Amino acid sequence: MSSVPSGEVAAGPRVSRPLAAAALALLLALQPVCTDVMVPALPVAARELGAPMAAAQLAMAAMILGFGLAQLVWGPLADCVGRRPVLLAGLALFAAASVGGALAPGIGALIAWRALQGAAMAAAIVVARAIIRDLYEPREGAQVMALAQSGLGLIAIVSPALGGLAVGWGGWRAALALMAAIGLAALAFIALKLPETLATRDPRAAAPGPLLAAWRDIGRHPVFVAWALLNACSYGGLFVILSGSSFVYMNRFGLSAGAAGLTVASGSLAFLAGTVFCRRRIAARGMADAVGRGAFFTLAGGAGSVAAAFAGVESIWPWLVAQWLFSFGHGVHQPCGQAGAVGPFPRHAGAASALSGFVLALGSFAIGAWLGAVQGADVRPYALTLGVLAAATATLAWTLVRRLPPPGRP
Structure with missing residues (x-):
């Protein structure tokens, strides 16, 4: 008999949709905060610490690796002891x-602190x-997730701009200090406002046998x-933009740290628009239709980057438009992918969430390591990597996802 039953939902505590969406937006926003705020700080940190570009990229990749591995611990633990204890500790x-990262004396220490930061963010x-999954069935959960992602989008719009301002005001260390302040604010909100949502704890959820x-x-x-694959490929493309675009905009087009932060923030506006589109398409036609439509924008963004790179375009605008198109598509894929991956597993939502996040993070770590090795003055590796991931995302949306039965049907 399968150890992962599907289709049953335990009656958890009543949490209003606005409170759930606000809490989710704040928690999920730690991921763009941890990446977007650091985007304009990376080139400055590399320069001030005397580190090569590959080492600076590794600071981002190490955060993602810590994020991926730690999910395999936090997820089952959340099924075992409850959501609130894991949240407060993390x-x-x-x-x-x-x-610790703000006080790092060298690039090695910064990489180590970023890895721990990613593990905590997980x-x-x-x-x-x-x-x-504690509170909603998959289709409603995807709509609430899209609402939360809209709030996340607003935070993501501000994050890179704040990161650029922080770097301009106090150097790259100020960006990490800003992350600490945001983390403390999230801790206070969860401690004061969010109740435990897990109706029934499973004391054996973290035991090796049942967990495996x-x-x-x-x-x-x-x-x-x-x-899970759709979400991982779509986020992988976004991670290319987050970890590589600052080097394109600052080194190729000569933008300042603050201006580079604003370019990333502009992509967050497109992401926000994608989450709004996602909510409406789910309500009208369902999750598979939503991501099928979003895939056209994703593919257009990847193809646009490749075209700009190989045509030798000297204007920043084709790069920005391609970033906006991809980000719009990601605003559709991420809410559906995150809710869809845990949908069949109400009793093991933590374990399913952890495994989905591990796949996403492992792919992003490989992408970060690849970009660190190949990215330099030539922008073509950046563009080709984004193009490949855009094509993979669209293929998954139009094949594997389209063939799935609607949520709630076997």
Whole structure:
């Protein structure tokens, strides 16, 4: 018998939709805060610490690796002891790691603190996705997730701009100090406002035997495979933009740290528009239709970047438009992918969320390491990497996801 039953929902505590969306937006926003705020700081940190570009890219990749590996611990633990204890511990650790990174004396210490920062951030992200399954069925959960992602989009719009301003005012260390302040604010909000959402704890959820059995059943479930791969490829493309675009905009086009931050913020506006489109398409036609439409924007963004790189375009505008198109598509794929991957697993939402996040983070780590090795004055590796991931995302949306039965049907 499968250790991962589907289709049952325990009656959890009543949490209003606005409170759930606000809490989810704040928790999920730690991911763009941890990446977007750092985007304009990376080239400055590399220069001031005397580190090569590859080492600076590794500071981003190490954060993603810590994020991916830690989810495999936080997710089952959240099923075992509850959502709130994991959230409070993770947020406190995130703030502490941010302070450590701000005080780092060299690039090696910065990389280590960023890895710990990513591991702490994983608690917020994996529990946020599990909370959606605690409270909602998959289709409604995707709509609430899209609403939360709209709030996240607003935060993401501000994050790179604040990062650029912080770097301009106090250097790259100020960007990490800003992350610490945001982490403490999230900790206070969760401690004061969000109740425990897990109706029934599973004391054996983190035991090796049951956990491995759950992961085995989750990992071979076709619904999980389709949505987790879609989410991972779409986020992988976004990670290319987040980790590589500042070098394109600052080194190729001569933008300042603040201006580079604003270019990333402009992509967040497109992401926000994508989440609004996502909510409307889900309500009208369902999740598969939404991501099928979003894939056209994703593919156009990837193809636009490749065309700009190989045509030798000297204007920044084709790059920006391509970034906006891809970000719009990601605003559709991410809410559906995150809700869809945990949908069949109400009793193991933490484990499913963790496994989905691990796939996403492992891919992003490989992408970050690849970009660090190949990206330099030539912008073509950046553009080609984005183009490949855009094509993969669109292919998944038009094949594996389209073949899935609607949520609630076998």
